[in-house]
Amino acid sequence: MSPTATIDAADIKDRVSALLAEHDPASTDRLDFLRAQFDAGLAWVRYPVGLGGLGAPGELQAVVDAQLRAAGAPDNRPTRNGIGLGMAAPTILSVGTAEQKERFLRPLWTGEEVWCQLFSEPGAGSDLAALGTRARRDGDDWLVTGQKVWTSSAHNARWAILVARTDPDVPKHQGMTYFVCDMHAPGVDVRPLRQITGEAEFNEVFLTDVRLSDDLRLGEIGAGWRVAQTTLMNERVAIGGRPVPREGAAVGPVVELWRKRPELRTHELHDRLLRLWTEAEGMRLAGTRLRQQLAAGEPGPEGSAMKLLFATNAQALSGLNVELLGEDGLRYDDWTLRRPEQVDYFGREAGYRYLRAKGNSIEGGTSEILRNIVAERVLGLPSEPRTDKDVAWKDLPK
16 A cells, blocks of 8 residues: 555554564564664654654554554653653654754654753743853854753763754844754763752753754754744643553552552542542543644644643642551652663652652743743733843843
8 A cells, every 4th residue: 555545543453463474573673673663654653654654643653552562562662762752853853854854763763862852041941032052153063052951861862952042132032043962972061960859860961162063953043942832832742641541640559549548538538539530530631632633733832731730730649649648658768869761750659759749840841831821822811021022132131
């Protein structure tokens, strides 16, 4: 069948069967299998042919994943490269050149190359457009100097998505440009940031005259803010709209504890759990609609609402979990400085989940900023006054 013909679930199943027949998961090297899956168009079925997809409806990816899972096929360890899969890949697909798509998407999807995000700075967290990291032209290259912070996975990353200021003489939203940064380049210094859990899953990154060739620029010069919006909208869908089973994610451990330990129950706690369970189920169903919207095109500001709800629900549930356990819920004594490849939310004790959930309302966009986005772009309420909108970045107070 032609790759451009209409593809349905039966066609997808045939393609998966052909992949499994040629590459038996029991005897095929894990990486070789993942590369073959990408080349067969079964990595992201909605992506174009040749880029890991078939140009098929996005909902058919679930058919692929279920059939491969039943056959014992390996996955690409998505939690290890969440920034690459959820943020870098859709941005590259949206604005990247043909050469950039060909170079980056395959090793990104297979997990051979992990990605991180160099956006936030000590003086530009919620106000990303105020960033001061500079990229200045040097012939066919760019020299990047500045500091980024709260960078998850930077210690494991091969590449980063980076926004830097290329023109300080125009208003802050207009003078930024978006790059792919080589994390192995001279001048990149990654330092751990220890968190409340004792771990250092994220970092601060210092950039000193890091030389990037112009072919690592994503989008037009000065269009960094517009390109970054593509990234951020996809990030919020990736965090708040990820597929979970019923009673999965944060609600799962609490419900399991409630059923196993009837002596912990009270009427007041029952009402709280019921409210949070209902909220989690509503989020799960809304997430399905959001992913369908994403499969049909670019995500909208609704992803900000999902990410906001994810943060508040996870924090409330982790708090309820600790409260149900009483003294046992307060036990957390593993303060070893570790540099994990991924966050293990649900393989750890309730105390860990409670502490780690505190970051949910900061990472991926603070809850305060997300409320503004929902108010202005979803509900159509008036925006807040912005006195710096037309002021050149160099003239803003620092």
